[in-house]
Amino acid sequence: MAHHLTGLESLAGTAVTKAHATGNDFVMLADPLGEQDLEAHQAAALCDRHLGIGADGVIRAVPAHRVTGDAVVSRLLAESTQLSSTDDEPLWFMDYRNSDGSVSEMCGNGVRAFAHFLIAEGLVQLTEGHRLPVLTRAGLRSVRKVPEGYAIGMGVWSFLDPEQAAANASDALVIAAGLEEPRPALSISMGNPHTVVALGDEVTLQELNLHEAPKVDPVPPAGTNVEFVVPAEPLVTDDEDGQPVGRVRMRVHERGVGETMSCGTGACAAAAAVRVWAADDSVNLWKVDVPGGQVSVRFTAREDGAEDVELAGPAELVLTGTLT
Numbered sequence: 187m188a189h190h191l192t193g194l195e196s197l198a199g200t201a202v203t204k205a206h207a208t209g210n211d212f213v214m215l216a217d218p219l220g221e222q223d224l225e226a227h228q229a230a231a232l233c234d235r236h237l238g239i240g241a242d243g244v245i246r247a248v249p250a251h252r253v254t255g256d257a258v259v260s261r262l263l264a265e266s267t268q269l270s271s272t273d274d275e276p277l278w279f280m281d282y283r284n285s286d287g288s289v290s291e292m293c294g295n296g297v298r299a300f301a302h303f304l305i306a307e308g309l310v311q312l313t314e315g316h317r318l319p320v321l322t323r324a325g326l327r328s329v330r331k332v333p334e335g336y337a338i339g340m341g342v343w344s345f346l347d348p349e350q351a352a353a354n355a356s357d358a359l360v361i362a363a364g365l366e367e368p369r370p371a372l373s374i375s376m377g378n379p380h381t382v383v384a385l386g387d388e389v390t391l392q393e394l395n396l397h398e399a400p401k402v403d404p405v406p407p408a409g410t411n412v413e414f415v416v417p418a419e420p421l422v423t424d425d426e427d428g429q430p431v432g433r434v435r436m437r438v439h440e441r442g443v444g445e446t447m448s449c450g451t452g453a454c455a456a457a458a459a460v461r462v463w464a465a466d467d468s469v470n471l472w473k474v475d476v477p478g479g480q481v482s483v484r485f486t487a488r489e490d491g492a493e494d495v496e497l498a499g500p501a502e503l504v505l506t507g508t509l510t
């Protein structure tokens with residue numbers, strides 16, 4: 187029988203934790219001294235569901251000032267005088283990689299899992315009413331505790347192609363296995379790229395075959411995550427406090443991964459796109475149903491006209507172990 191070298195040999199003895207946030211699963215590693223800069227093939231090997239642990243992505247927790255060889259982190263630290271990280275008061279960097287080993291700027295579900303992991307490891311404390319800053323390649327994010335788990339300050343959303351989006355609320359065509367014809371889509375940045383496609387009904391959503399990557403035309407320069415959404419009928423209802431809540435159901439094909447049970451940045455992009463299509467920004471709270479559960483997305487208008495996004499949902503740790 188062939189002996190498979192998985193690329194994980196150099197990580198023998200490393201403690202790992204498996205975590206998930208609405209079914210989007212991650213292998214988590216704490217690297218307080220910045221000694222375990224993962225290579226792409228090692229991340230892919232950890233995520234392999236047969237030869238590794240199995241996950242949609244790997245997240246390394248490392249103090250920002252201990253990160254070496256990441257141009258984005260160096261730039262973020264150099265650009266902002268507000269970002270400070272020391273051994274006494276580390277600013278934790280979420281070093282996220284997709285299951286194919288590629289890096290991404292941001293992972294919304296990952297930030298919830300990251301906060302939960304840092305707390306469980308005793309690396310940070312997060313008390314009610316406080317915010318934990320987290321550095322990502324998309325910039326600084328913040329985490330607070332909420333009854334359902336964690337709420338992440340995701341920063342503002344934006345169009346990937348503002349001119350096209352303003353002209354006709356669509357800037358791409360997407361075809362996927364299970365769709366009869368290409369559908370118009372809207373591309374949105376949540377720090378990472380998303381292309382959101384609206385479908386007319388639940389049956390079409392369920393019948394999509396996302397084992398095959400959807401084809402997007404034109405493909406955004408850095409590739410894209412593709413979200414398929416079905417607005418609820420009616421789209422907006424009142425919650426128990428009489429507050430209007432918009433509801434959508436979503437499936438996602440992630441860049442660098444494939445279909446996942448949930449995508450936090452994708453849920454934010456989906457809610458933002460549906461608000462644009464509905465031509466109504468008066469509904470600020472959105473519940474997004476994904477195969478792995480539900481997340482909520484809240485929009486808050488800023489003075490400059492942009493909108494801040496907050497993503498909330500649960501996070502769970504599944505197991506801890508040691509790589510052999």
Ligand SMILES: N[C@@H](CCC[C@H](N)C(=O)O)C(=O)O
Pocket residue numbers: 210284289290291292293294295296378379411440441442443446448449450451452
């Ligand atoms: N699942 C994540 C997004 C992970 C990164 C994505 N695949 C990309 O390449 O941008 C989320 O919860 O946001």
